[in-house]
Amino acid sequence: MRDVAIIGAHQTKFGELWDFSFRQLISEAGIGAIDDSNIEGGNLEAMYIGNMTAGLFVQQEHIAALIADHTGLNPIPCARIEAACASGGLALRQGIMAVASGYHNIVISAGVEKMTDVVDATPAIATASDQEWEAKQGATFPSLYAMIAKRHMYEYGTTREQLARFSTINHENAANNPKAQFPFEITIDQVMNSTMVADPLTLLDCSPVTDGAAAVVMCPAEDAKKYTDTPIYVKASTQASGTMTLHDRKDITTIDATKVAAKKAYEMAKLSTNDIDTVEVHDCFSINGILAIEDLGFVEKGQGGPSVEEGITENGGKIPVNPSGGLKARGHPLGATGIAQAAEIIWQLRGEAGKRQVEGAEIGMTHNIGGTGGTATVHILSR
Ligand code: COA
Numbered sequence: 001m002r003d004v005a006i007i008g009a010h011q012t013k014f015g016e017l018w019d020f021s022f023r024q025l026i027s028e029a030g031i032g033a034i035d036d037s038n039i040e041g042g043n044l045e046a047m048y049i050g051n052m053t054a055g056l057f058v059q060q061e062h063i064a065a066l067i068a069d070h071t072g073l074n075p076i077p078c079a080r081i082e083a084a085c086a087s088g089g090l091a092l093r094q095g096i097m098a099v100a101s102g103y104h105n106i107v108i109s110a111g112v113e114k115m116t117d118v119v120d121a122t123p124a125i126a127t128a129s130d131q132e133w134e135a136k137q138g139a140t141f142p143s144l145y146a147m148i149a150k151r152h153m154y155e156y157g158t159t160r161e162q163l164a165r166f167s168t169i170n171h172e173n174a175a176n177n178p179k180a181q182f183p184f185e186i187t188i189d190q191v192m193n194s195t196m197v198a199d200p201l202t203l204l205d206c207s208p209v210t211d212g213a214a215a216v217v218m219c220p221a222e223d224a225k226k227y228t229d230t231p232i233y234v235k236a237s238t239q240a241s242g243t244m245t246l247h248d249r250k251d252i253t254t255i256d257a258t259k260v261a262a263k264k265a266y267e268m269a270k271l272s273t274n275d276i277d278t279v280e281v282h283d284c285f286s287i288n289g290i291l292a293i294e295d296l297g298f299v300e301k302g303q304g305g306p307s308v309e310e311g312i313t314e315n316g317g318k319i320p321v322n323p324s325g326g327l328k329a330r331g332h333p334l335g336a337t338g339i340a341q342a343a344e345i346i347w348q349l350r351g352e353a354g355k356r357q358v359e360g361a362e363i364g365m366t367h368n369i370g371g372t373g374g375t376a377t378v379h380i381l382s383r
Contacts, residue, residue, distance in 0.1 A: 008037025050091030088338025089368030089377030162305030174325025181331030
């Protein structure tokens, strides 16, 4: 296997982007990443696109061919990668494996979702759960994660305020991220008093419905300095699957796929939690941010809530979490999220994150989940 380096990254603004079509979003991300890499588009040997459900959101399938054609990259081999909200993380992993194996040299992995063109995104998002056993019984994602939150509160004494604090920290970080959907601060009171979505989760515990795209370009590590002075090296790329439904789990407060993917990633990188300077976690709901820091091993099981309250996840704390603002405040365009997480870590490790820079960040991690944990990917990147 060859070592792999990432040489370019770009993310569009995230939000409700009425002025951008699906193809314009992904083109902006791709062209931005190509420019950032100092390569020509013609140097790309393969393209992987993370996308959950363009068919339902914009009535467009066969999107990899559409994107190759629209961006002038024909006859590049290209494929759409789908794993619900982990589609971006998997597209990143496919690109890394293509370069690591020697099959391709310069590869682009991107992600895109245009979610706001439909009146109600919830039924489309719910197709990522088990239709027969969950969605058709009325269990949408907010309600599934609400059940997890209730159980976590019951088992470990996690408080409503601690969940809310996860959201307010994300917004503090997003306030310094001009590409975030919600670049402003919110208070714990505002979270707790916002509209109830699924008890105990209110509007401001939830990631939003978002349009956006992101892309990264990678090549063999030994070639990276030809293109950039600041290559970012891939130390680990792992994936695990877990049960689709909550009722099949022994313990719904643990996401086994995250634990397995994280364990493999630490082994692959020969690193431990203490070596990670910052992490982008998959906080589609505030409770999932708390599960993530537990399941990735940064805090003991059950200690997620108190740890957030103590401030260890703030920028400047022991393990700064979601310097971008996370899914909650940067936004969550499903298929783009895993790539946007990588872009944020790349900017952090290059020292290019401006006011949200994590001081001295050398090693970073991304954690991307599909559904309630049917899929999890973990990546470790280093300067
Ligand atoms: N955070 C902050 N503000 C939000 C927000 C969020 N998560 N969601 C909506 N808003 C704001 C909107 O900008 C809007 O503000 P405006 O009135 O000033 O324009 C207002 O709140 C109402 O927004 P609206 O879009 O009407 O909300 P909604 O009730 O249709 O949807 C949710 C709210 C939480 C149900 C929806 O965002 C949602 O389903 N989120 C979860 C997405 C999801 O499941 N992702 C996959 C996870 S696995």
